[in-house]
Amino acid sequence: MLSYAKAAIELCPHDIREEDVLAEFKNVVGLSRREVSETLVKNFNLTEKAEERMSEFGVGSPWQTFVQVRLHHYEEMLADPEVIRTHQWLHNLAILEEARRSNCQTGLATMSQCAQTTRVLNILGLHSAFDFIATCYDVEHGKPDPEIYYLVSDELGVPPKECLVLEDSPSGVKAAVVAGMWCVAVTTPFTRQGIHDLGLLEERWIVDDSDLVVKVVREMVEERGSDCF
Numbered sequence: 001m002l003s004y005a006k007a008a009i010e011l012c013p014h015d016i017r018e019e020d021v022l023a024e025f026k027n028v029v030g031l032s033r034r035e036v037s038e039t040l041v042k043n044f045n046l047t048e049k050a051e052e053r054m055s056e057f058g059v060g061s062p063w064q065t066f067v068q069v070r071l072h073h074y075e076e077m078l079a080d081p082e083v084i085r086t087h088q089w090l091h092n093l094a095i096l097e098e099a100r101r102s103n104c105q106t107g108l109a110t111m112s113q114c115a116q117t118t119r120v121l122n123i124l125g126l127h128s129a130f131d132f133i134a135t136c137y138d139v140e141h142g143k144p145d146p147e148i149y150y151l152v153s154d155e156l157g158v159p160p161k162e163c164l165v166l167e168d169s170p171s172g173v174k175a176a177v178v179a180g181m182w183c184v185a186v187t188t189p190f191t192r193q194g195i196h197d198l199g200l201l202e203e204r205w206i207v208d209d210s211d212l213v214v215k216v217v218r219e220m221v222e223e224r225g226s227d228c229f
Contacts, residue, residue: 165184
């Protein structure tokens with residue numbers, strides 16, 4: 001999120017505030033890198049400046065320039081593993097650990113790239129915590145299309161109706177619901193309003209206080225009559 005804001009400011013031909021980019025990012029969080037970049041380039045009038053730097057990166061469109069500028073900031077920010085460690089969502093990890101102890105199949109469906117995903121998981125010691133990992137490279141259509149969730153479901157050998165998804169973005173919630181999966185949304189300050197406004201989940205399955213994640217997931221598992229947990 002911050003790396004997208006820094007990229008927009010670097011390319012900006014006029015005054016722009018970081019908080020303005022972050023506010024706009026709320027509307028595209030969870031979408032593919034291309035969709036996010038195209039939206040920000042358009043809404044902040046970055047096309048001309050991005051076009052001027054296309055040859056620098058050997059790309060053919062403004063949004064690709066934006067991606068490259070953003071990646072520079074992203075990699076710079078994450079060069080320190082402590083940045084990743086200090087941004088863990090411990091209550092979500094508690095769900096993962098409990099699922100593993102209960103012998104549930106576990107999968108990760110992320111629209112991040114494979115190398116970035118691997119780096120983060122290795123730093124957190126989580127790469128072996130999932131039975132299957134799907135990234136943006138494994139699907140043709142990103143969230144809110146349900147393709148990535150169908151892929152994980154198929155690889156795990158678990159029917160969609162028996163899958164429980166933890167999501168934090170409106171597009172991810174849409175994907176999970178369209179896939180026919182149970183979904184608990186754990187909101188962030190940037191996704192909270194968007195997820196509530198969707199109206200796709202009962203309010204009891206939307207968690208704004210991360211301390212309640214385990215409790216809410218347990219309630220969903222009990223209601224669906226699963227053997228897990």
